[in-house]
Amino acid sequence: MEEKEQLQISPQKISGLITEPLIAAIAANNKMALAQTNFMLETCFTKNDSGQYKPIMVEMALNRPVATPGTVENPEPTIQSVVTTFSIPLLSIIPLNSLTITEVKLNFDIEVLSVKDGEDNGLPEIYGKVSSEKIVGKPIISYAMHATQMSLPKGVNIVIEAFSQSIQPITIP
Amino acid sequence: MKVEQQIPCPVCVTMIPFDASQLLLGVNFECPNCHVSIGLAADSKPIVEKAVKKLDDIKNTK
Numbered sequence: 001m002e003e004k005e006q007l008q009i010s011p012q013k014i015s016g017l018i019t020e021p022l023i024a025a026i027a028a029n030n031k032m033a034l035a036q037t038n039f040m041l042e043t044c045f046t047k048n049d050s051g052q053y054k055p056i057m058v059e060m061a062l063n064r065p066v067a068t069p070g071t072v073e074n075p076e077p078t079i080q081s082v083v084t085t086f087s088i089p090l091l092s093i094i095p096l097n098s099l100t101i102t103e104v105k106l107n108f109d110i111e112v113l114s115v116k117d118g119e120d121n122g123l124p125e126i127y128g129k130v131s132s133e134k135i136v137g138k139p140i141i142s143y144a145m146h147a148t149q150m151s152l153p154k155g156v157n158i159v160i161e162a163f164s165q166s167i168q169p170i171t172i173p
Numbered sequence: 174m175k176v177e178q179q180i181p182c183p184v185c186v187t188m189i190p191f192d193a194s195q196l197l198l199g200v201n202f203e204c205p206n207c208h209v210s211i212g213l214a215a216d217s218k219p220i221v222e223k224a225v226k227k228l229d230d231i232k233n234t235k
Contacts, residue, residue: 090221
């Protein structure tokens with residue numbers, strides 16, 4: 001307990017205080033990306049004995065009105081709703097993008113405690129601690145960081161796009 | 174950030190925006206160009222339902 005309290009009040013490099021929360025967010029994002037990949041492979045694909053993945057397909061129903069011209073006996077044209085089923089990969093209809101971190105907002109004040117010569121590049125390193133209150137006469141640096149995360153990785157989008165395009169109609173000669 | 178999901182229309186290739194949770198509720202989505210509607214076939218509902226639930230479980234554990 002004593003050690004924990006000492007850690008809390010000991011000055012830290014400000015660069016560390018700023019980057020550590022972002023590194024934690026990146027690590028969380030990586031963990032989610034891994035979970036997402038596992039989800040894709042386990043839920044949207046089946047794996048055969050030779051280790052090849054095959055997409056799980058789902059059936060979609062397409063409704064379209066078809067007009068039938070009238071006959072001699074019944075001159076009134078009729079319109080019927082025709083249902084056609086087609087298969088698409090499960091992967092292309094699952095909302096995968098919602099698994100990523102979309103925004104990281106960090107707001108905190110750092111109380112500057114000391115400035116020392118840097119060990120690596122000779123530039124001065126500022127040491128401080130996260131401050132919960134502003135004290136008159138103490139130098140404070142306020143940080144408001146905002147980081148955003150892109151949605152799905154490009155590679156996953158390409159796979160989904162390839163699957164989506166596979167349901168597009170082709171012309172049979 | 175919610176990215177809109179889209180699927181190409183099997184008739185005219187125009188992109189049809191849809192929502193997976195609405196698909197599961199039986200909602201049909203209409204092509205803005207040729208006005209055909211697409212929906213999830215009843216036989217496939219359990220497969221999609223299971224996948225969406227699994228995805229929700231992963232999200233809820235984060």
